[in-house]
Amino acid sequence: MDRIRIRGGRPLNGRIAIGGAKNAALPLMAAGLLTDETLCLRNLPDLADIHTMLQLLSQHGVAVELNGGDPAGGATGRVVRLRADDIHNLTAPYDIVRKMRASVLVLGPLLARFGQATVSLPGGCAIGTRPVDLHIKGLARLGAEIDLDDGYIRARAPKGLTGAVIRFPLVSVGATENLLMAATLARGETVLENAAREPEIGDLAACLNAMGARITGIGTDMLRVTGVDRLHGADHGVLPDRIETATYAMAAAMTGGSVELTGADMGLMEAAVGVLSEAGVSLAASEHGLTVTRNGAGLSGVDVTTQPYPGFPTDLQAQVMTLMTVADGAAMITETIFENRFMHVPELARMGADIQVKGPVAMVRGVAGLSGAPVMATDLRASVSLILAGLAAEGETTVNRVYHLDRGYADLVSKLAGCGAEIERIGD
Numbered sequence: 128m129d130r131i132r133i134r135g136g137r138p139l140n141g142r143i144a145i146g147g148a149k150n151a152a153l154p155l156m157a158a159g160l161l162t163d164e165t166l167c168l169r170n171l172p173d174l175a176d177i178h179t180m181l182q183l184l185s186q187h188g189v190a191v192e193l194n195g196g197d198p199a200g201g202a203t204g205r206v207v208r209l210r211a212d213d214i215h216n217l218t219a220p221y222d223i224v225r226k227m228r229a230s231v232l233v234l235g236p237l238l239a240r241f242g243q244a245t246v247s248l249p250g251g252c253a254i255g256t257r258p259v260d261l262h263i264k265g266l267a268r269l270g271a272e273i274d275l276d277d278g279y280i281r282a283r284a285p286k287g288l289t290g291a292v293i294r295f296p297l298v299s300v301g302a303t304e305n306l307l308m309a310a311t312l313a314r315g316e317t318v319l320e321n322a323a324r325e326p327e328i329g330d331l332a333a334c335l336n337a338m339g340a341r342i343t344g345i346g347t348d349m350l351r352v353t354g355v356d357r358l359h360g361a362d363h364g365v366l367p368d369r370i371e372t373a374t375y376a377m378a379a380a381m382t383g384g385s386v387e388l389t390g391a392d393m394g395l396m397e398a399a400v401g402v403l404s405e406a407g408v409s410l411a412a413s414e415h416g417l418t419v420t421r422n423g424a425g426l427s428g429v430d431v432t433t434q435p436y437p438g439f440p441t442d443l444q445a446q447v448m449t450l451m452t453v454a455d456g457a458a459m460i461t462e463t464i465f466e467n468r469f470m471h472v473p474e475l476a477r478m479g480a481d482i483q484v485k486g487p488v489a490m491v492r493g494v495a496g497l498s499g500a501p502v503m504a505t506d507l508r509a510s511v512s513l514i515l516a517g518l519a520a521e522g523e524t525t526v527n528r529v530y531h532l533d534r535g536y537a538d539l540v541s542k543l544a545g546c547g548a549e550i551e552r553i554g555d
């Protein structure tokens with residue numbers, strides 16, 4: 128298994144190109160199932176999860192054409208053309224779904240367009256049990272008959288779906304996306320109340336409308352959808368990855384130095400910008416995106432609580448905790464979204480961090496510095512938090528099981544090395 132070796136203590140200076148958002152690209156690709164025409168997606172990030180989704184769509188029968196850089200210039204991502212005009216398999220198998228939970232996002236589109244779908248239950252993952260009961264209950268509200276047996280969701284809607292009011296008891300990004308896609312082809316009107324408001328959902332809704340859907344309330348917690356008979360093709364650019372952006376902003380903050388994050392959109396990450404600014408990091412919109420600078424002054428501890436958007440994202444919790452391990456004073460980090468998202472804590476402790484965990488709260492007390500050590504990656508965002516720690520630590524850090532990283536961070540080693548980090552990937 129590959130690992131990454133870092134010799135820490137070098138400031139980061141230079142430019143990092145931010146890619147398209149993984150968590151926008153995945154539902155956008157699933158939306159390709161809603162039409163028999165071509166859906167063209169640009170600025171697609173080159174990530175393991177994207178390839179898994181392409182593998183899943185191909186086994187349904189979607190024609191996939193993936194080529195290099197965006198010929199239209201602009202974003203540096205890749206271009207994929209999807210055409211679901213010959214779907215011959217309505218089952219999403221366990222061996223693919225278990226690799227990537229977002230596979231469950233084919234359920235709504237398959238059911239809405241073909242009246243049937245069989246999707247493996249995704250099962251839990253390192254950060255939590257990750258149920259999909261809200262997806263299932265929502266589709267049942269739209270008239271689907273759903274059975275769960277031998278680990279599969281078997282959904283049928285032989286007469287099609289019928290619009291309804293769906294009120295989510297808690298905010299769910301995936302359930303909002305699945306139901307939004309299904310509702311575009313349901314008869315009549317659907318209202319999604321207490322819908323998630325993450326920018327990736329706005330990006331999906333904009334693409335669906337470009338495909339002929341009729342969605343209003345985009346960006347709010349109430350989405351209204353008037354169903355249509357069919358959707359047509361579209362050409363859509365994936366929005367920049369706010370989590371990748373903030374991750375590299377924190378890398379610059381931890382090491383000192385100044386980094387321009389090109390292609391970033393500061394407007395997508397106000398909560399993260401607020402916390403970083405309060406901690407003493409300066410962030411300014413630049414001609415090509417966003418410039419992050421920590422000019423020598425120390426970092427101050429800031430309390431953080433993760434919340435659904437527009438609150439502080441759970442996908443940045445491990446990273447901001449790492450930042451706080453070397454800040455002056457203390458920081459209370461509260462994780463409200465997932466029940467087991469502190470697995471980076473024991474690894475950071477091995478590097479000298481002072482963190483006390485009590486239930487959903489981690490109390491971080493800043494230390495003068497971290498020491499390099501061999502550490503273990505456990506999930507995508509915990510892995511990158513260990514990279515951040517290694518960049519700032521004295522001495523050498525080796526991060527094992529970096530396949531977790533490949534799911535969400537394209538070209539991480541070259542992006543950081545390009546800004547002066549002493550970092551390399553070592554294959555077995």
Ligand code: EPZ
Pocket residue numbers: 149150151153228229255256257258259260261262263297298299300301302323441442464465466507508535
């Ligand atoms: C999406 O996961 C993201 N993944 C996650 O990013 C992100 O952490 C999460 O949203 C929260 O922002 C993608 O977009 C592919 P949820 P999702 O449904 O949709 C509970 C990363 O690192 N819940 O918003 O699975 C659930 O257990 C990944 O990029 C139910 O109880 O998250 C959790 O406690 C990690 N029943 C809470 O809701 C359901 O049916 C929020 O989950 C669905 C969810």
